[in-house]
Amino acid sequence: MDTSYLSDLQKRFGLSGTVDFTERHGMPVVEVNNAQGSGVLALQGAQLLTWAPKDQAAVVWLSPQAKFACGKSARGGVPICWPWFGPHAEEAAFPAHGFARTAAWEVIEVATLEGGANRLGFRLLRNDADDLLWPHCTPLEVRYTFGAALEIELGTRSRSPNPLVLGEALHTYFGVGDVREVRVLGLDGVEYIDKVDGGRRKRQAGPVTVGGEVDRVYLGTGSTCLIEDLSLNRRIRIEKSGSRATVVWNPWEDKAAKLGDFEAGGHLKMLCVESANAADDAVVLGPGAEHRLWVRYSVEPLA
Numbered sequence: 001m002d003t004s005y006l007s008d009l010q011k012r013f014g015l016s017g018t019v020d021f022t023e024r025h026g027m028p029v030v031e032v033n034n035a036q037g038s039g040v041l042a043l044q045g046a047q048l049l050t051w052a053p054k055d056q057a058a059v060v061w062l063s064p065q066a067k068f069a070c071g072k073s074a075r076g077g078v079p080i081c082w083p084w085f086g087p088h089a090e091e092a093a094f095p096a097h098g099f100a101r102t103a104a105w106e107v108i109e110v111a112t113l114e115g116g117a118n119r120l121g122f123r124l125l126r127n128d129a130d131d132l133l134w135p136h137c138t139p140l141e142v143r144y145t146f147g148a149a150l151e152i153e154l155g156t157r158s159r160s161p162n163p164l165v166l167g168e169a170l171h172t173y174f175g176v177g178d179v180r181e182v183r184v185l186g187l188d189g190v191e192y193i194d195k196v197d198g199g200r201r202k203r204q205a206g207p208v209t210v211g212g213e214v215d216r217v218y219l220g221t222g223s224t225c226l227i228e229d230l231s232l233n234r235r236i237r238i239e240k241s242g243s244r245a246t247v248v249w250n251p252w253e254d255k256a257a258k259l260g261d262f263e264a265g266g267h268l269k270m271l272c273v274e275s276a277n278a279a280d281d282a283v284v285l286g287p288g289a290e291h292r293l294w295v296r297y298s299v300e301p302l303a
């Protein structure tokens, strides 16, 4: 790896001991360690890999078997799905979840905020191959704020003369003690597309629980979700704005084994609750418009 690139970043943006540009798994990353918590973010995909508030088990989970390679999204963290979610609507050969999660991003901001949180900003760098997949001028930026809570804001602007249909998700992998002892609150009564049952439309009754493969797109919901985790005795609070869909995903044992980047039993340690705009809830971005998808993750004890 070209380490002069990392030392240049460190000179321009680093805050020694608090925000450090370095290398992990052969990839350039930025490590954040402040009085309120710690996180690691890969510059590829501007993908947060892990985050833990001070003295807490990781809230953002990274698979111990994650593979780190150029052009591949690591299993875990917060992959940024953009400008479409899931398979492309017309082109089967286009990459699932778009190209932002594997693209190069440039650092645009590192700041210490009043109260001691750190904000890091990144801008997507486009290449010719991306332009073939998405021939539209839509600058994309993401900002992470590492405090006692984690905030992420994904901002898309359109300079296209035509309205565009934009799908997106912060595909967050949350760490749990044992997913079989987890309840997700906040989706009661919400209609969803059940991707493990041929895309049938169903309605949630009560909390979401996981005892097998789950892959659901909940529609028309801006609600806060709570992950109640009995075995870790904690509640993860997921607040959001600018998002009308919530995706809940756990591959369960067989699919996790096929994916090749989960350890045995790894599916029990994670649950994706993704703040998204997908399916019926994709965003229609008018000429000159800007769309912001914002989330805030915080943790509280259960009892």
Ligand SMILES: O=P(O)(O)OC[C@H]1O[C@H](O)[C@H](O)[C@@H](O)[C@@H]1O
Residues within 6 Å of the ligand: 073, 086, 096, 097, 171, 195, 215, 216, 247, 248, 249, 272
């Ligand atoms: O394996 P990936 O491309 O990262 O996708 C992982 C998962 O992402 C989302 O949650 C989708 O709803 C799932 O259908 C998909 O399997």
